[in-house]
Amino acid sequence: MNNKQPPPLTAVLDFFASVKLSIFLLLTVAAASVIGTLIPQEGMAEIHHPMYSSFLDAVFIKLGFFSVYKAWWFQLLLGLLALNLVVCTLKRLPKTWKLVTGVTPGFSRGKFKSIKDKHEIKLNMPVEKAREVVLDIVSSRFKTVQEAKDGDGCTVYAEKGRWTRMGFYVIHLSFLLILTGALLGSMFGYSGSLNLAEGQAAQEIEVGDGHQKHALPFSVKCESFKVQYYEGRDSVSEFTSDVTITEPGKEPWRTFIRVNHPLRLHGISLYQASYGVSHYSGSVSVSFKNLETGEKQIVPVPISAQPTVLPWDKGMIMIPSFMASLRSRDGHDMGPAVRLHIFPQDGKPNMMLMPVGRPEFAREVMGLEMAVLEGEEIVPVYYTGLKVTKDPGVWVVYSGFILILLGCMVTFFMAHQQLYIKIVPSGSGASVELGGAANKNAQGFEERVRRIAGRLENKE
DSSP states (O other): OOOOOOOHHHHHHHHHTOHHHHHHHHHHHHHHHHHHHHSOOTTTHHHHGGGSOHHHHHHHHHHTGGGGGGSHHHHHHHHHHHHHHHHHHHHHHHHHHHHHHOSSOOOOHHHHHHOSSOEEEEESSOHHHHHHHHHHHHHTTOSEEEEEEETTEEEEEEEEOGGGGGHHHHHHHHHHHHHHHHHHHHHHOEEEEEEEETTOEEEEEEETTTTEEEEEEEEEEEEEEEEEEOTTSSSEEEEEEEEEEEOTTSOOEEEEEETTBOEEETTEEEEEEEEEEEEEEEEEEEEEEETTTOOEEEEEEEBSSSOEEOGGGOEEEEEEEEESOOBOTTSOBOOOEEEEEEEESSSOOEEEEEETTOGGGOEEETTEEEEEEEEEEEEEEEEEEEEEEEOTTHHHHHHHHHHHHHHHHHHHHOOOEEEEEEEEEETTEEEEEEEEEESSOHHHHHHHHHHHHHHHHHTO
16 A cells, blocks of 8 residues: 655645635635625725624724725735636646647547547549548648548548637636736725815825825816706706826826716826815805994905904904705704804804894894894805726736636637548448547537538539
């Protein structure tokens, strides 16, 4: 009994070439992808953290479940799967490569004898003439044709599609490309967001859960933002960002970013993802009545972070924000409103919400009766929400998908076909015996052999 153990290197190679390892890795990657689908990933994870208990939340963070595709263990799985494919391919490739690239076709009289379904035809012509007819028909259908003397007759061997045996390895290569692209994207790519108000510029984006910044090799300035609506409806048909791009050492240039029309620059894609109202510009008229003297004044106050002097040296007033709609505690719409900050000469600042154009809601503060009368040229200032991504492996992945389609076409719809024809004298004519073999779709190739036999019969 031979208990000799294989060398350590052979044992390691056999382990990485095993089908069981392939199945385990594929199932594990699939399970990781399910986790990445069910558990909100970076950018959304913080919103959904309250879905889990503090214990689960800590475990998920530790295991990288909120960023599965960038986790070290997921990258390790992809690397092991790639290694498994490489070792499997290298272990089986030499034999196939020798068969495909061999100078001498795989002619074997023994293989011809072992073919069960053979067709025999009697031709009323000499062997030499039969040989010429056979070669004429076969040469037009097969790339490689070889003949050999066989006693008083001859044997013709023809084949095509030897290279199709490489289709399986093309699929392997395509998977390797996809895995390589995924690893490149996971390790060197990023995805983030950039919100810019009109007139604002930035060169850093928020990545992950928003706690990290990533610098771009150029700055983006939102010159303006436009929203278009369908005619007669409130539905948005398109929204467009007019942006200026500034690259170091180059003149700034302008372009537009629209939905489904991203800007691509230095391998970075900027998609039009969202929009909203950043703030409002304009001013409101505020009425003040001095409760001691009865005197009244109306003061225009801009909607900004800049304070305005109150009448009678009472202090300062600031309106930092405007709201298009204010709802009361019982849910009633009170119309537009402003947020007011009052800074008295002495004492603590006051902050309050006041509806616009509703003098019945006047407030008393610092001996003044105050009411917000109306807005003047109040317009929304939009912000554009851009999704910024860089995936250096995306074209590698696309190449892999194209290659996998080609590999599947070769593997499932093409075959290595071999035809054997034996010609021997038979009385005053010749006897022709045909048989063939194909590594795939043997039934279809048998029908082809039958048609060739029919053409030979018609040559009599």
